[in-house]
Amino acid sequence: MKKTTIVDKAFLIILALSLATCSSPVPPTERDLGSISTPTTESVSPVEKVASPTTESPPQMEGEFADVVFMNGVVLTMELDPSQAQAIAIRGEQISAVGNDEEVSQWIGPNTRVIDLQGYTLMPGFVDGHNHLFSQSQFPDQGMWDVQDLALSFGVTTSAEAGVDAQLLDQILKVDQDGELRLRASLYLLHATSCGEDLGFWYQDHPPSRPEGAKLHISGIKVFTDGGSCNRPAVSFEYVGEGHGDLYFSQEELNQIVMDAQGRGYQVAIHALGDRAVEQSQNAIEAALDGSPNTPRHRIEHNALVRPDLVSRYTEIGVVAMIFGKFPACFFVGDTSKFKYLTPPEYISWEWPYRTLIDENPGLHFAWHSDYPVFSSINPMEHLYGMVTRKEVSEDGVTICEPLDWAIDDRLSVEEALRFMTIESAYSLFREEEVGSLKPGKYADMIVLSANPLSVTPDSLKGIQVWMTMVSGRVEYCSSEQQWICPPSGGGEED
Ligand SMILES: [Zn+2]
Structure with a gap:
């Protein structure tokens, strides 16, 4: 009998235990990007990652609020903590916050476009x-x-x-x-x-x-x-x-x-x-x-x-x-x-x-x-x-x-x-510090799906449709039947 991998077990256990906790934004300048001269050797293997959630105080000034907030969904982060969330806030090209609805709602300002996911799934592109x-x-x-x-x-x-x-x-x-x-x-x-x-x-x-x-x-x-x-x-x-x-x-x-x-x-x-x-x-x-x-x-x-x-x-x-x-x-x-x-x-x-x-x-x-x-x-x-x-x-x-x-x-x-x-x-591709998961400071490359791959039967996976594709906060694809889920194409632009 084939054994389950350590990675797999760790992911599942943490998936089960995780609460939708808000992660703090990381200024882009502090991120350790893989570069030619000093490629990062940090492993992204889940068994080696240490979960250290912190809570960021919400924006105080208008210029800090999100451009777009998706709420009331299933957000698969591809991170360990939280592995699933309800909501995500985007400002400009990047992610400002990931967490539950209450936490992320603090990023909603007077000009923020709020989109109700109605329980649908959002994940990294x-x-x-x-x-x-x-x-x-x-x-x-x-x-x-x-x-x-x-x-x-x-x-x-x-x-x-x-x-x-x-x-x-x-x-x-x-x-x-x-x-x-x-x-x-x-x-x-x-x-x-x-x-x-x-x-x-x-x-x-x-x-x-x-x-x-x-x-x-x-x-x-x-x-x-x-x-x-x-x-x-x-x-x-x-x-x-x-x-x-x-x-x-x-x-x-x-x-x-x-x-x-x-x-x-x-x-x-x-x-x-x-x-x-x-x-x-x-x-x-x-x-x-x-x-x-x-x-x-x-x-x-x-x-x-x-x-x-x-x-x-x-x-x-x-x-x-x-x-x-x-x-x-x-x-x-x-x-x-x-x-x-x-x-x-x-x-x-x-x-x-x-x-x-x-x-x-x-x-x-x-x-x-x-x-x-x-x-x-x-x-x-x-x-x-x-x-x-x-x-x-x-x-x-x-x-x-x-x-x-x-x-x-x-x-x-x-x-x-x-x-x-x-x-x-x-x-x-040396891009794991930029994309591939959803956390504050990463680029807002994400998709909205017609169903949650973790919930459907294996035979149903092939039929899951992509309703929206966003790259760097900009909608690059929107299903003609699901326009309600796509913020206007300018939604990812800086003010
Ligand atoms: Zn080939």
């Missing part, structure tokens, strides 16, 4: 740790505005573009310069392509840059080390009658890439689907860190097939592990004859082993990524549904594919999955 959203803008009739619209309509407020070439970089920089970046974007510049072509340090004029509160960050580089794309197999162990997947670099070559990028201050995100690529990536990160903690937060992407002897090495090295949300149940039950790298039965337990990885690496940082459009939906609710049920909504948007027996044991809880999709994915 989703942080997608790895996708290819902006690259989709290069298709006809789909501009930068449209792809942002798509993500925002599903509640994604931070998006990491995992593989930016020179042309796409120019386009995204222009969107930012024109003031048309509507969600936060963290960029990973492409060092080696999906076919393994080494592009070298073409991006050296674009050093890592993560200014506090900026929508656009240049966070790191992306390296492909095996297939699973470019029509090449990724499942890479050797077995009778089959070949083994491609590795794009020798160990020495990959070590050099990671070392050089680290020396220039970049975080490195390494695509590794198959076990040989996972092992090679672990080795390269271990060599670059040379015994030091993983303060550059080097990541391994996907981790789709992990040999048992590699599981404990994640903690030994301190790798940040990026995990898929959707489970490819349709792939496993469908006609797979065209795929030449199906996992043979004796290795099937190595596939998508996230439950095992999480249980055997307590305290390690795991983060969700949609990998849209590799998975055809960016909708976080379908990914949450996939993590919790291992079922998949097929590309037609209707058909449900059931998981095979071997996959069912690897389900995650809603509580842990939501953390991977918010505060933990923010950590993977």
Whole structure:
């Protein structure tokens, strides 16, 4: 029987014990933001956080009152204390207070817009740790505005573009310069392509840059080390009658890439689907860190097939592990004859082993990524549904594919999955001090949902709708049927 993680237990216990207590605002200047030169090493793991609620005296002057207050709701903070609240106050781009209705009502002034949530759920916007959203803008009739619209309509407020070439970089920089970046974007510049072509340090004029509160960050580089794309197999162990997947670099070559990028201050995100690529990536990160903690937060992407002897090495090295949300149940039950790298039965337990990885690496940082459009939906609710049920909504948007027996044991809880999709994915992007949870001083990136993910049945998760998406206090998406819940678009502006 699978054991519940320490993280999970701690979260649940604290969830049950927590009262909706008001937290004090923290001046933005005092916050310790992860920076290039001195990345923060503070863990956001819930077992290590100390709850120290304090009560802030309410505003005394008109200029201190909130612009918007949401009340009478279920506020999932993704913090430990309080983990749930009723109300939240926003002033300008940031959160002023989180607490119960009575506490937060003290932030209501003569010009504050007060919105009654009527019991509906408000939570942090989703942080997608790895996708290819902006690259989709290069298709006809789909501009930068449209792809942002798509993500925002599903509640994604931070998006990491995992593989930016020179042309796409120019386009995204222009969107930012024109003031048309509507969600936060963290960029990973492409060092080696999906076919393994080494592009070298073409991006050296674009050093890592993560200014506090900026929508656009240049966070790191992306390296492909095996297939699973470019029509090449990724499942890479050797077995009778089959070949083994491609590795794009020798160990020495990959070590050099990671070392050089680290020396220039970049975080490195390494695509590794198959076990040989996972092992090679672990080795390269271990060599670059040379015994030091993983303060550059080097990541391994996907981790789709992990040999048992590699599981404990994640903690030994301190790798940040990026995990898929959707489970490819349709792939496993469908006609797979065209795929030449199906996992043979004796290795099937190595596939998508996230439950095992999480249980055997307590305290390690795991983060969700949609990998849209590799998975055809960016909708976080379908990914949450996939993590919790291992079922998949097929590309037609209707058909449900059931998981095979071997996959069912690897389900995650809603509580842990939501953390991977918010505060933990923010950590993977050096943004956990800005977003990913709701507390005073953080940016008001939040969403209102049609139902509480912690209350509905697992099968209902996929149907939860996003009614409002707010980024930095500004409404960037409002469902046409639920206008009542959205403050006017100017509601987040400074007076
Ligand atoms: Zn990807």
